[in-house]
Amino acid sequence: MTRELVLNVTSNEISIALLEDKQLVELNKEKNNLRFSVGDIYLGRVKRIMTGLNAVFVDVGYHRDAFLHYLDLGPQVITLQKYVNQALTSPEPHTSLHTFKTGEDIDKNGKIGNILKSGQYILVQVAKEPISTKGPRLTSEISIAGRNLVLIPFSNKVSVSQKIDSADEKHRLKKLIQGIKPNNYGVIVRTVAQGKKLSELDIELRELITKWESAFKNIKEVQPPKLIIGEIDRTSAILRDMLNSSFSNIHINEETLYTQVKEYIKSIEPEKEKIVKYYSGTKPIFEHFNVEKQIKSLFGKTVSMKSGIYLIVEHTEALHVIDVNSGNRSVSEQDQERNALEVNMLSADEIARQLRLRDIGGIIVIDFIDMHDSENRQKVFEHLKTLMEKDHAKHHILPLSKFGLMQITRQRVRPETNIVTIEKCPTCNGSGEIAPSVVFVDQLESNIEYLVKKIANKVIVLKTHPFVSAFLRKGLFSQRFKWSLGYKRMIKIKSDPSYTFLEYHFFESGGEEIEL
Numbered sequence: 001m002t003r004e005l006v007l008n009v010t011s012n013e014i015s016i017a018l019l020e021d022k023q024l025v026e027l028n029k030e031k032n033n034l035r036f037s038v039g040d041i042y043l044g045r046v047k048r049i050m051t052g053l054n055a056v057f058v059d060v061g062y063h064r065d066a067f068l069h070y071l072d073l074g075p076q077v078i079t080l081q082k083y084v085n086q087a088l089t090s091p092e093p094h095t096s097l098h099t100f101k102t103g104e105d106i107d108k109n110g111k112i113g114n115i116l117k118s119g120q121y122i123l124v125q126v127a128k129e130p131i132s133t134k135g136p137r138l139t140s141e142i143s144i145a146g147r148n149l150v151l152i153p154f155s156n157k158v159s160v161s162q163k164i165d166s167a168d169e170k171h172r173l174k175k176l177i178q179g180i181k182p183n184n185y186g187v188i189v190r191t192v193a194q195g196k197k198l199s200e201l202d203i204e205l206r207e208l209i210t211k212w213e214s215a216f217k218n219i220k221e222v223q224p225p226k227l228i229i230g231e232i233d234r235t236s237a238i239l240r241d242m243l244n245s246s247f248s249n250i251h252i253n254e255e256t257l258y259t260q261v262k263e264y265i266k267s268i269e270p271e272k273e274k275i276v277k278y279y280s281g282t283k284p285i286f287e288h289f290n291v292e293k294q295i296k297s298l299f300g301k302t303v304s305m306k307s308g309i310y311l312i313v314e315h316t317e318a319l320h321v322i323d324v325n326s327g328n329r330s331v332s333e334q335d336q337e338r339n340a341l342e343v344n345m346l347s348a349d350e351i352a353r354q355l356r357l358r359d360i361g362g363i364i365v366i367d368f369i370d371m372h373d374s375e376n377r378q379k380v381f382e383h384l385k386t387l388m389e390k391d392h393a394k395h396h397i398l399p400l401s402k403f404g405l406m407q408i409t410r411q412r413v414r415p416e417t418n419i420v421t422i423e424k425c426p427t428c429n430g431s432g433e434i435a436p437s438v439v440f441v442d443q444l445e446s447n448i449e450y451l452v453k454k455i456a457n458k459v460i461v462l463k464t465h466p467f468v469s470a471f472l473r474k475g476l477f478s479q480r481f482k483w484s485l486g487y488k489r490m491i492k493i494k495s496d497p498s499y500t501f502l503e504y505h506f507f508e509s510g511g512e513e514i515e516l
Contacts, residue, residue, distance in 0.1 A: 002248045006289045007261075009254035017291045024294040026356050036078065040126045041142060041215070043084070043222055046116050057135075058124055061225040064135035068124060070112040074141030075105035076154035077115060083154075084123050088215040096213060098155055098182035121224050131412065144208050144229065147268050148193035148201060149177075151208040163191040164394050192273055250276045253285040282511055284498060298357060305350055309343055313354065319363040324349055326369060337376065340369040344380045352387035352416025361393065361412020370404045381406070440502060441472075441479060447516060451506060452487045459490045459509040468502070469495035472486040480494060 008015040018026035044060040057065035074080070076239055079102045106115060116122065121276045128137035144151045158177045159439060173189045173196075181204050183189050193201065213230045222228070250265075252258040255278065261277040279285045286292040297304070303311040308327035312322070312438055324347040326339070371377050377400040384406070385397055394411040444462070464472070472479045472493050483491045492509075499505075506514040 004248055004289075004293055005250040006285060007250070007254075007257065008285050008291075009257055014257070015286070016234040017286065017289075019289070019291070021274055023353070024288070024291055024298065024357065025353055026359075027295065029507070037211060037230075038129055039145060039407065041144075042124055042126070043188045043219070043224045043228050044122055044124050044138075044227050045224045046118055046120045046122055049113050049116065049118055051111070051113055056112055056116055058122060058137065059137055059225050060124065060126075061227075062135050064130070064133070066124070066138045067134070067137040068122075068138040068140065068320045070110065070115075072127065072137075072139040072141065073106065073112070073115060074139065074154070076102060077106060077140045079154055080123060080140060080142070081120075082217075084216075085119065087219045088121065089220075090181070097184045100184060102154060102184060123228070128412065140325065143188075144205045144212055146208050148190055148196055148204055149208065149419060150188040150190065151212065152186035152188065152204070153212055154184060156184065157186040158189070159187075160189045161193075164194050166194075169194055173201075177205075180205060182209065189372065227274045247272070247275060251289065252276065253279045276355070282494075287496070287498065296497075298354070302355065302479070303350060305346060307346070309346055311347060311350060311354070313358075319365055320356070320360050322364065324351075324366065324368050337371060337373055339443070340371045341376045341379065344368045344371065344376075348380055348384040348387060350413055352384060355395075355408075355410060355475075356391055356393075359393070359412075361410050364408040364410060366406040366408070368400060368404045368406060371400075377404075389473060438509045440468075444472075444504065445483065448483055448487060448491065449513060450516070452489055453515065457489070457508055459492060460514070461492045461494055461507040462504060463494045463496050463499065463500050463507060464504045465499045466495040466497055469493050 002017040004022075005020065006017040008017070014030045016026075016028040016030065017024055032365045032441055042060040044058040044066065046056050046500050047059050047065050047119050048057045050056060055067060057070040058068050079100075082103070083100055083429065087157050122140065123142065124138040124140055125142050127134045127139045130136050144153075158181065160173050164173075171191060177187050177189060180198070187205065206301050211229065219228065237437070250261060252261060258276065262273060266273045266277055266301045279288070284292065293363070295441045301313060303313060305311070310325050310327050312323040312325065314323070324344060326343045347368065354360070355364070368380060371380075381397070388395060388397065391410075396409045398407045400406050417504050448460065448462075462472075480491050483489075506516065508514060
């Protein structure tokens with residue numbers, strides 16, 4: 001299986017598409033002004049103590065207060081607060097953590113009112129981004145992620161990823177880290193560290209420690225709420241977390257980001273520098289790599305599959321429901337049970353893909369086609385479990401009930417990716433009132449006449465919806481031919497399926513848009 005990343009950079013966001021064997025499996029959209037990302041560390045202020053919830057609301061600068069539960073404080077939260085208070089009040093430079101005296105762990109069944117007070121400053125990390133009407137979810141058990149390692153201040157534990165199969169490799173990595181890590185720092189060794197040398201791990205560990213300690217050098221000048229340590233942008237985070245030996249290409253349509261990503265890849269895996277490629281084609285990058293078409297077909301309420309099978313995906317406030325339908329699938333020469341099994345097995349492939357693609361989290365209920373044989377229900381359950389092994393989000397799957405229902409819980413740390421695929425009526429623009437669209441061609445010609453007088457370009461490119469493009473090019477003496485002949489300019493017609501029906505734009509031959 002090959003993996004490719006396609007990055008589409010626009011003025012206000014970066015869209016990141018992950019393709020596996022040319023099939024779209026993940027889509028991330030990162031706003032250029034994105035704040036409160038998972039991993040961001042803030043110096044916040046306790047606003048309210050909620051005794052009944054055993055939690056507090058914390059002001060981190062978001063328009064809604066963030067939520068911090070007692071169970072998310074971390075066992076060494078008192079030591080953390082002592083360390084932060086010393087950095088805030090001491091006239092001397094901050095104390096290095098490896099020489100800092102730690103205290104006892106807090107009681108697992110304690111009360112948050114005994115630990116935190118209203119108005120108190122507290123160091124917190126975003127565990128879940130703001131979703132819907134809820135503010136960020138926080139934790140005080142701080143962790144700083146690198147490519148191979150995750151640093152955990154105020155801990156001495158060394159853990160190795162369970163995804164590393166070799167017991168000898170786990171032992172080797174654990175022994176290496178235990179030999180180089182300072183006191184009061186815990187480390188989680190990530191899967192990608194498998195086979196890495198001591199020198200590489202040591203360099204990364206020192207960089208993570210420096211990142212942590214540097215944040216406290218000027219913390220006295222900080223006025224909470226304030227971002228103390230920012231997670232790297234989501235583009236780099238995806239590369240950091242997903243890049244592996246099966247990654248074949250990274251395509252980017254913007255030169256600055258192309259250079260940044262290339263330098264980032266060079267710093268972590270120099271031999272993979274060549275997989276980063278700059279896209280300079282005239283077609284939109286998502287259209288060129290068939291991403292746009294897949295987005296339109298995969299994000300609707302109805303998801304069609306081969307043989308007439310389709311899924312209905314519904315979202316509510318409490319849960320998500322996926323209904324499996326056999327559609328007009330032929331059942332000749334097969335009994336009903338066998339047909340139901342085949343439909344459910346094919347649907348499981350698409351469901352696993354949809355969960356990753358839309359990043360659906362929370363409670364998910366899947367209504368499979370009824371099967372009477374318990375062995376067949378177990379086959380579908382095992383098949384979906386296997387498919388979701390490569391899903392990086394934590395999840396738990398329950399076997400099918402006798403009613404054909406499967407329940408899944410999937411970790412949700414970011415808002416669900418939801419793309420509206422239904423277009424507004426191009427004639428009334430959703431108003432319900434019909435505009436005089438019969439004069440559309442006259443409108444185009446009027447604009448062409450204006451451009452001919454305004455600019456001296458010998459070639460003018462007109463981009464429209466494919467239906468309109470086909471109409472303008474139709475026949476021997478097409479509308480395009482008449483315009484070119486009448487205005488003595490080369491008028492080129494290009495289609496763009498991402499345009500709405502009556503949307504159009506003019507361009508120079510080099511691809512620069514012409515403002516009307």
